[in-house]
Amino acid sequence: MKLDFTFYNPTRIHFGKNALDHLPEELDHYGPRVLLVYGKNAVKKMGLYDKILQILKNSEKTVVELSGIKSNPTYTQMMEGARLVRENHIDFILAVGGGSVIDCAKGISISAYCKGSPWQRYWMNFEDVNNEIIPVGCVLTMAGTASEMNGGSVITNEEEMIKGGRTYPADVNPRFSILNPEYTFSVPKKQMVSGIFDIFSHLMEQYFTGDDDNTTDYIIEGVMESLIHSTRIALRNPQDYEARSNIMWCATMGLNTITGLSKAQDWEVHMIEHQLGAYTDCPHGEGLAVISLPYYRYIYKDGLDKFVRFAKKIWGVNVDGMPKEEAALAGIDSLGDFVKELGLPTTLRELGTTEEMLPKIAESAVKGGGYRKMGETDILNVLRECF
Numbered sequence: 001m002k003l004d005f006t007f008y009n010p011t012r013i014h015f016g017k018n019a020l021d022h023l024p025e026e027l028d029h030y031g032p033r034v035l036l037v038y039g040k041n042a043v044k045k046m047g048l049y050d051k052i053l054q055i056l057k058n059s060e061k062t063v064v065e066l067s068g069i070k071s072n073p074t075y076t077q078m079m080e081g082a083r084l085v086r087e088n089h090i091d092f093i094l095a096v097g098g099g100s101v102i103d104c105a106k107g108i109s110i111s112a113y114c115k116g117s118p119w120q121r122y123w124m125n126f127e128d129v130n131n132e133i134i135p136v137g138c139v140l141t142m143a144g145t146a147s148e149m150n151g152g153s154v155i156t157n158e159e160e161m162i163k164g165g166r167t168y169p170a171d172v173n174p175r176f177s178i179l180n181p182e183y184t185f186s187v188p189k190k191q192m193v194s195g196i197f198d199i200f201s202h203l204m205e206q207y208f209t210g211d212d213d214n215t216t217d218y219i220i221e222g223v224m225e226s227l228i229h230s231t232r233i234a235l236r237n238p239q240d241y242e243a244r245s246n247i248m249w250c251a252t253m254g255l256n257t258i259t260g261l262s263k264a265q266d267w268e269v270h271m272i273e274h275q276l277g278a279y280t281d282c283p284h285g286e287g288l289a290v291i292s293l294p295y296y297r298y299i300y301k302d303g304l305d306k307f308v309r310f311a312k313k314i315w316g317v318n319v320d321g322m323p324k325e326e327a328a329l330a331g332i333d334s335l336g337d338f339v340k341e342l343g344l345p346t347t348l349r350e351l352g353t354t355e356e357m358l359p360k361i362a363e364s365a366v367k368g369g370g371y372r373k374m375g376e377t378d379i380l381n382v383l384r385e386c387f
Helices: 019-027 048-058 075-088 099-111 118-124 189-207 215-236 241-254 268-280 284-315 324-342 357-364 376-386
Strands: 012-015 033-038 062-066 092-097 136-140 152-157 162-167 176-179
Touching (some): 012 019, 012 241, 019 048, 019 136, 033 075, 033 099, 048 092, 062 075, 075 118, 075 152, 099 118, 099 136, 099 152, 118 162, 152 268, 176 241, 189 241, 189 268, 189 284, 215 241, 215 284, 215 324, 268 284, 268 357, 268 376, 284 324
Parallel strands (some): 033 092, 092 136, 136 176
Antiparallel strands (some): 152 162
């Protein structure tokens, strides 16, 4: 563990079939005016909306609703929520849905009383949040982003064609999160596998940095192995509670800061996908699946030993006597097989991307990288390999 760190995560997790029973006690800590944020019709079809409204009513809460949050939440939607907070003197925000809904709720929480443009101050200039933050809680319905246990908020500014993401300090984290794996049973397969690859990508972004003997890497490997195992069960039987519960907890573990401790971290795949999403509105996990393989083939020589370890430990490749480059590529090929197993797209064309978009995406993508620092030309090369 070469890099110093401070670990703190204030989010209380209620996990299991009866997790929603804890909502009344959590609501007791906050004022009477609640903004209920959710997506379109899914929470109503599954009956969760009615249950939550009844709990809010029994808790004597006044409820204002913001519905229709998109899978890539927009700045316009977020600012509408901020307006509702101010006009209704909201005390608490309850997000019911997946990562997009929770990201939007957190964005609302920091933007409602921001002086000036929240987009410029917080998403573009990364200023400290020095205004009132409205507390957020969540009821999770889809496994993927870990937004239920971190301070991240990814928002798309549709006017500027930029998808901006930032992890805020812990006071932006949800105060509590309710995780019932049964709520994920009704998620369509297309969304389920997209979320699963998002989880796997979070783990890889933190894993493929540094070659030190880091306890965090062993934790990541364990979560990866659990995710692969449980995914294969869930693909056969989406109603398997144990598999879906493991996937849900893998998602939370994947980005609740534990799997990033003492790691430099990469996040270039996510930065490229964010801009791809701004131009195509593609599902996040699908974009990550398309970008990951060409990206890792582009950088693997700069982190050869870790890619060999990935091949051996995660995919069971027999690397004994194999040249390192061949072993590393075998691991990346195994990752490609997993993408196909999930039924995810493998080219940008499948996501509706045109060749004319590529330079614009490369220009707007945040330049970072772990083993290799990526410039605009590097990103464009990766995008062309994806096309």
